[in-house]
Each structure stands twice: as C-alpha cells, then as structure tokens.
Amino acid sequence: MHPIRGTFVSLGLILSLTVTAAPVEADTATPGAPGAGDPLFPLDGNGGYHALHYGLDLSYEPATAHLDARAVVTARATQALSRFGLDLSGLTVRSVRVGSAPAAFRREGQELVITPRTPLRRGQVFRTTVTYDGTPAAVNEPGDPYDGWNVTDHGAFVAGEPQGSRTWFPLNNHPSDKSAFDVTITVPEGYTAVSNGRLAALRTRHGHSTFHWHSPEPMAGYLATATIGKFRTESYRTRSGLPVYNAVDPREAAASAPVLKRLPEVLEWESGLFGPYPFSAAGAIVDHAPQIPYYALETQTRPLYCKAPTIITLVHETAHQWFGDSVSLSRWQDIWLNEGFATYAEWLWAEQHGGPTAQRFFDDAYAKPATDPVWAFPPALPADYTHLFDDPVYTRGAMALHKIRTLVGDHAFFDVLRAWAARHRDGHGTTAEFTALTRTVSHKDPGPTVATWLYGKGKPARP
Numbered sequence: 001m002h003p004i005r006g007t008f009v010s011l012g013l014i015l016s017l018t019v020t021a022a023p024v025e026a027d028t029a030t031p032g033a034p035g036a037g038d039p040l041f042p043l044d045g046n047g048g049y050h051a052l053h054y055g056l057d058l059s060y061e062p063a064t065a066h067l068d069a070r071a072v073v074t075a076r077a078t079q080a081l082s083r084f085g086l087d088l089s090g091l092t093v094r095s096v097r098v099g100s101a102p103a104a105f106r107r108e109g110q111e112l113v114i115t116p117r118t119p120l121r122r123g124q125v126f127r128t129t130v131t132y133d134g135t136p137a138a139v140n141e142p143g144d145p146y147d148g149w150n151v152t153d154h155g156a157f158v159a160g161e162p163q164g165s166r167t168w169f170p171l172n173n174h175p176s177d178k179s180a181f182d183v184t185i186t187v188p189e190g191y192t193a194v195s196n197g198r199l200a201a202l203r204t205r206h207g208h209s210t211f212h213w214h215s216p217e218p219m220a221g222y223l224a225t226a227t228i229g230k231f232r233t234e235s236y237r238t239r240s241g242l243p244v245y246n247a248v249d250p251r252e253a254a255a256s257a258p259v260l261k262r263l264p265e266v267l268e269w270e271s272g273l274f275g276p277y278p279f280s281a282a283g284a285i286v287d288h289a290p291q292i293p294y295y296a297l298e299t300q301t302r303p304l305y306c307k308a309p310t311i312i313t314l315v316h317e318t319a320h321q322w323f324g325d326s327v328s329l330s331r332w333q334d335i336w337l338n339e340g341f342a343t344y345a346e347w348l349w350a351e352q353h354g355g356p357t358a359q360r361f362f363d364d365a366y367a368k369p370a371t372d373p374v375w376a377f378p379p380a381l382p383a384d385y386t387h388l389f390d391d392p393v394y395t396r397g398a399m400a401l402h403k404i405r406t407l408v409g410d411h412a413f414f415d416v417l418r419a420w421a422a423r424h425r426d427g428h429g430t431t432a433e434f435t436a437l438t439r440t441v442s443h444k445d446p447g448p449t450v451a452t453w454l455y456g457k458g459k460p461a462r463p
C-alpha cells in the first residue's frame with residue numbers, strides 16, 4: 001500500500017467514525033468491477049482487489065472425473081468493497097466464507113459474486129474460502145478449444161491460456177494480477193499430480209497420494225496447472241543448483257527422453273542470452289493426450305506438452321519463462337510480447353546450433369505473398385481473442401524483433417532483452433514500455449520499425 005495514502009485513509013476513517021458514529025464502510029464501499037478492463041476479455045479478472053496467494057486443495061478421482069475442492073484466496077482490497085467477484089465456470093459452489101464469516105454468493109455467468117457480511121476496507125487483507133465440486137470441463141468456445149481442464153484417459157491435462165483456469169478454481173483471472181500459489185492435489189495411489197514450483201510434500205496413505213506444490217514467485221492464474229496422469233517422474237539439480245522435476249507419460253518416454261535431457265543446456269543457453277533464470281524451480285510435464293491436436297503451454301516453472309516435444313518447442317516454452325511468465329502481459333493485445341519473443345528464441349537457437357540464421361527465417365517469412373495469413377493483422381493489434389495465437393503474433397512478432405535487432409545491432413539488442421527481463425522481472429510490461437526501453441538502452445529510435453512491423457496493416461513494403 002502507498003504509505004501516505006494509507007495514513008490518509010485511516011485518518012479519514014477515524015474522522016468519519018467520530019463525526020457520524022456509523023461505520024464509514026457502509027457508506028463508501030462499492031462493488032468491485034466485474035472485469036479487469038481487458039478489451040479482449042471484458043469479464044476476465046475483477047476490480048477492487050489484488051490476489052496475493054491462492055491455497056488450492058484439490059481431490060480428483062480420474063475414474064469418474066470428479067473434483068472436490070477448496071480454494072483459499074488471500075487478497076488485498078484496493079477499494080472499499082461491498083462485494084467482489086472471482087471468475088469460475090461450471091462446478092457447484094457449496095459455501096463461501098470471507099474471513100471466518102459465511103458470505104452470500106451467487107453465480108452470474110463466469111462470475112462468482114461474493115457479498116461479505118461486512119464490507120471490506122480499502123487496504124484490508126482478507127481471506128475468501130470457497131468449497132466447490134463437480135466435473136470440470138474445458139472452456140471449449142469457438143476459437144478457444146482445450147482451454148482449461150481436459151480429461152485424459154489417465155487423468156487430466158490442465159492448461160489455462162488465455163481464460164481456462166476458471167474451469168478448475170475461482171480466481172482473479174487476468175495476467176495483470178499475479179500471486180503466489182500452494183496447490184495440494186490428492187489422487188488415487190499410482191497417479192501423479194503435478195503443479196508449478198517445488199514439490200514441498202508427498203504423502204501416500206489409505207490408497208491415496210497427496211502432492212503439495214509450492215510456488216512462491218508471482219504467477220498469472222493462466223499459468224497454473226494441476227496435471228494428473230500415470231507419470232514417470234525424475235528430479236535432479238542442474239549444475240547451478242536449480243531443482244528440476246519432470247513428469248512423463250510412459251507412452252511418450254522414448255520420444256521425449258533425448259529432448260528432456262537437454263533442458264539444463266537450454267536453461268543455461270537462455271540464461272546466457274536473457275539473464276538469470278527467473279524462478280526457483282524448473283521442469284517439464286509430457287502428457288499423452290492424442291485427442292488434443294497440439295498444445296503446449298508455458299505453465300510457470302514447468303511447461304506442459306500434450307505429447308513429446310521437439311527441441312524447438314522446448315526452447316520456445318522455456319523462453320516463455322522469461323517472456324510471458326516472469327514478465328507478464330498487462331493486457332492480452334500485447335500477446336506478441338510473449339509469442340514473438342518465444343518464436344525469436346527458436347530462431348536464435350537454430351542460428352547458434354548449426355541451423356538457419358534468424359535472417360534466413362525472416363527472409364523466408366517475408367517471401368510469403370501479401371495474401372498469406374501471416375500479414376492478416378498487425379501483431380500488436382489482434383482484433384479479438386480468437387486471433388491471439390495466429391501467425392502474425394508468432395512469426396511477424398519475431399520479424400519485428402529481428403528488425404529491431406538489425407536496427408540497433410547485436411550488442412544493444414541483447415542488452416535490451418536482458419534489461420527487459422531484469423527490469424520487469426516478476427512484473428508486467430506493455431508494448432509502449434518495450435519500445436521506450438529499446439530507445440533508452442540502444443540510443444536509437446525504434447519508432448518507425450515499431451510503427452511498420454507491429455502496428456502497420458498488411459505486408460510491409462520493404463523487408
């Protein structure tokens with residue numbers, strides 16, 4: 001909280017109490033906004049509070065796909081709140097408490113609207129406990145399939161970008177709000193439940209295993225996972241002491257082994273280019289989910305793959321740990337800051353490992369005719385959420401970075417990437433902030449390049 005503002009509020013509170021002898025909250029507390037204000041997802045996230053910590057306690061029965069759960073959300077009110085929302089889709093809510101008092105709640109589309117017994121003061125840290133259960137299912141909207149909890153033959157493949165995390169826990173579902181997580185998952189013995197961060201505890205008794213995952217660094221809700229399967233697991237430390245935990249479906253073991261073996265090398269190579277690895281754990285989850293055509297997600301600390309990844313996919317998802325996970329979006333339109341950067345990491349990997357140069361990738365993409373989907377829209381201006389993961393965001397986003405690199409030179413370019421990761425670590429960034437940082441670090445004007453390659457309509461006239 002801002003110290004001066006905090007003092008001001010308390011003074012105001014005391015004065016009002018003295019003058020009116022009535023609780024000031026009742027007069028000034030208003031409902032939190034139903035969304036975080038993202039133009040592409042007006043209802044995702046919520047106004048009026050910042051979520052500090054999620055304590056999720058899940059119990060999943062793969063045979064019946066039934067989830068029994070309790071979520072404890074610790075948050076700080078950013079305004080006096082008469083009521084507030086959490087995003088949640090499907091499932092049945094049994095009870096809600098704010099602090100120790102039962103709270104009134106109702107379901108309104110994707111919102112769980114909660115009215116605490118007494119309004120919350122601005123600055124107040126409060127704890128909301130939601131007990132719920134049911135059969136979770138992915139969002140499955142047109143243009144956004146497999147987003148959320150996907151049932152597999154041996155468990156669940158759980159990936160929430162951009163909106164699917166609300167299919168398995170109530171949250172402030174927008175990357176502008178990042179929080180620490182503790183996820184505890186109980187599954188029948190023989191199954192493994194994998195989430196983000198470090199495995200803090202594992203206990204098996206009475207035929208059930210409980211996995212407690214601890215994730216201290218701020219994380220956007222869409223990067224959380226609770227993937228369940230009959231996995232083979234391995235854990236070790238890299239040369240620099242980073243703990244790695246991998247979980248692999250045995251049906252993907254042979255194909256993924258040679259790629260996963262290179263994770264320490266990829267982490268080291270990317271740390272050299274982008275600066276220190278931003279988290280206290282690493283790893284991979286390789287599931288076997290043939291019903292999903294292709295899906296990999298940069299779940300924080302431990303990317304998730306629906307089948308054995310190629311080395312290039314591993315490089316891509318690992319690069320997201322810096323770009324997308326540690327440095328988060330403030331709004332979804334800036335998605336090229338995630339995908340353009342991760343794609344450019346692929347080009348850099350090829351360039352430095354005996355493959356084509358980044359210039360070659362650029363030239364091949366530029367050779368595509370003006371009618372090609374890669375020119376369908378400017379990367380920094382996706383029109384709606386069904387186009388967030390289209391070619392312009394990935395390929396033309398990477399092309400924009402390559403143009404910036406050729407403008408400022410290699411030395412300044414890699415300084416810019418490292419400065420971006422360092423200054424916005426565990427935080428947020430926007431396209432405008434990236435442009436400004438590029439200018440500051442390189443002493444060159446990226447304005448025209450940004451205007452053409454990130455904001456210009458159609459195929460740019462000159463490569």
Ligand code: TRP
Binds near residue numbers: 316317389
């Ligand atoms: N962010 C993922 C990646 O590139 C891809 C992804 C996440 C995605 N959600 C999606 C692609 C939805 C298509 C649709 O690593």
Ligand code: ZN
Binds near residue numbers: 320338342
């Ligand atoms: Zn990506």
